[in-house]
Amino acid sequence: MSTKGNDRGLAVVTGAGQGLGAAIALELACEGFAVLLVARSADALDQARAQAAAANGGKAFMLALDLLAPDAMARIREAVADTGMPLTCLVNNAGQGLYGRFADLPIAEQHRMMRLNMDVPVMLTHALLPLLRQAPRAWLLNISSMTAYGSIATLAAYGGSKAFVLRWSRALGVELKGTGVRVTCACPGSITTGFTARAGMQAMDDLAKKFGTGPEPVAKTCVRAMLKGRAEVVPGLLNRITAFFQQVLPAGPVERVGSGIYLKRLG
Ligand SMILES: NC(=O)c1ccc[n+]([C@@H]2O[C@H](COP(=O)([O-])OP(=O)(O)OC[C@H]3O[C@@H](n4cnc5c(N)ncnc54)[C@H](OP(=O)(O)O)[C@@H]3O)[C@@H](O)[C@H]2O)c1
Numbered sequence: 405m406s407t408k409g410n411d412r413g414l415a416v417v418t419g420a421g422q423g424l425g426a427a428i429a430l431e432l433a434c435e436g437f438a439v440l441l442v443a444r445s446a447d448a449l450d451q452a453r454a455q456a457a458a459a460n461g462g463k464a465f466m467l468a469l470d471l472l473a474p475d476a477m478a479r480i481r482e483a484v485a486d487t488g489m490p491l492t493c494l495v496n497n498a499g500q501g502l503y504g505r506f507a508d509l510p511i512a513e514q515h516r517m518m519r520l521n522m523d524v525p526v527m528l529t530h531a532l533l534p535l536l537r538q539a540p541r542a543w544l545l546n547i548s549s550m551t552a553y554g555s556i557a558t559l560a561a562y563g564g565s566k567a568f569v570l571r572w573s574r575a576l577g578v579e580l581k582g583t584g585v586r587v588t589c590a591c592p593g594s595i596t597t598g599f600t601a602r603a604g605m606q607a608m609d610d611l612a613k614k615f616g617t618g619p620e621p622v623a624k625t626c627v628r629a630m631l632k633g634r635a636e637v638v639p640g641l642l643n644r645i646t647a648f649f650q651q652v653l654p655a656g657p658v659e660r661v662g663s664g665i666y667l668k669r670l671g
Contacts, residue, residue, distance in 0.1 A: 412436040413539060414489040416480065416532065418471060418524070419498025421448030423597030424547065427623035428495055429456050429464075435627060438463035438489050442480060443498065444470050463489075471498055471524045472516070477531040484535065491535040493630075495545045496525035496569075501603030504670065506560045514561045521565035526572065533585070542585045545630045546573045550593045550643060553650040557663035558670050562603070566591075570636075577635050586633040590626040593643035595619050607669040615642070 415432045419425035421443035429439045433456035441449050441456065446468040457464035467483045469476055484491050500517045502509055525546055536542040551563035552570040573589035580587055594600075594616035600608060622639045629637035638647045650658055 412438075413492030413542075414438045414440060414484065414487055415493035415495060415543075416440045416442065416484065416491065416528075417495040417497060418442045418528065420466075420495075421445050421452055423599060424592070424595055424619045424622060424626075425495070425497040426452035426455070427619035428497060428545075428626060429453075430459060431620075431623045431627040432493065432495075433457070433460035433464060435631065436460065437493060438465070438487065440465045440467060440480075440483060440487060442467050442469065442471065444468060471528075472519055476524075477527050480528065481531055481535075484532070490539050491532060492539045492541065493543045493545070494529060494532050494536060495547070496528060497545075497547045498524060499547060499549075499566075501559065501562045501599060501605065503558055503562075503603050503605040503608070503666075505558065509561075518561055518565050521562070522568050525569060529576070536585050537583055540584050543630050543633075544573075544576070544580075544585060544587045545626060546587070546589045547626070548573070548589050548591045550591050550638065550647055550650075552591055553647050554655060554659050554662055556659070556666050558666040574635065586630070588626070588630040588634055589636050590622075590629065591636065591638045591647065592622050592626075593617075593638070593640055593646070595622050607671070608666070611665075611669075 415437040417425050417429045420429040420441035429441050433439050439456050441453050443449050449466040453464045453466040499521045502517050546569050548569040549566040552566040556563050570589050573587055577587035594612045596616040600612050625639035638644045
């Protein structure tokens with residue numbers, strides 16, 4: 405594992421205790437960023453923090469909090485200030501899925517997911533953008549999903565929230581052109597993390613195992629695209645081909661086929 409010191413400034417990564425967020429934090433540490441990892445579970449965060457610290461010479465910090473808490477944004481700003489380092493990168497990764505028919509899923513759970521997937525990145529970016537803009541070069545990486553490219557029955561609110569992240573990121577990237585802040589939106593396909601189990605997607609497990617990849621290669625592709633200043637990235641060749649056809653073929657038939665697979669599994 406190559407380490408490049410920590411001269412690239414500080415990166416805040418949300419949802420960094422496990423899964424894709426932990427892998428992105430480690431990748432950023434290897435690329436020379438100091439990292440501030442945010443999630444709820446202190447134990448998981450501490451493990452991920454130690455791995456990142458081993459990769460970047462010790463500059464890894466953690467903040468255990470619920471991103472939906474009313475004071476979350478203020479506490480993250482404080483934690484950034486406490487590091488004494490310039491903020492140069494924000495990764496909005498924390499997210500949650502929910503699998504099922506819209507009418508059958510509890511609305512409170514769906515709303516909570518929508519807040520985590522949409523409100524949190526918007527609020528946090530707004531809170532930290534002034535700091536990012538102080539740096540001569542800075543990066544914003546938003547984690548969306550391939551579900552952003554087409555509606556899928558059983559993932560209505562999740563897919564909608566990820567489509568929001570993609571559209572918001574594209575517009576933000578245009579608005580920030582000419583500033584030092586580059587915006588990248590990543591739209592991964594299936595990643596083998598605890599995500600599907602938490603989303604209640606056990607019925608899709610065999611497909612996830614067959615077509616999914618571990619978080620490490622996905623993190624590598626996302627960070628590489630971010631550092632190159634690419635506006636959008638779909639990790640994995642098969643996913644890129646699928647996303648291409650999702651965007652050029654008529655949405656109706658494509659979405660009916662995709663939705664059919666998910667509905668059949670739901671039973
Ligand atoms: N896995 C996939 O197949 C897949 C595919 C496409 C896109 N994505 C997207 O990739 C991102 C990461 O997914 P993943 O697979 O790594 O998920 P994951 O394994 O479930 O990890 C989610 C992370 O977010 C944290 N988190 C959840 N709720 C939080 C809250 N309220 N406050 C603070 N932290 C919170 C979790 O830690 P705590 O529970 O300790 O807080 C955990 O560290 C998500 O945005 C997801 O939508 C995933």
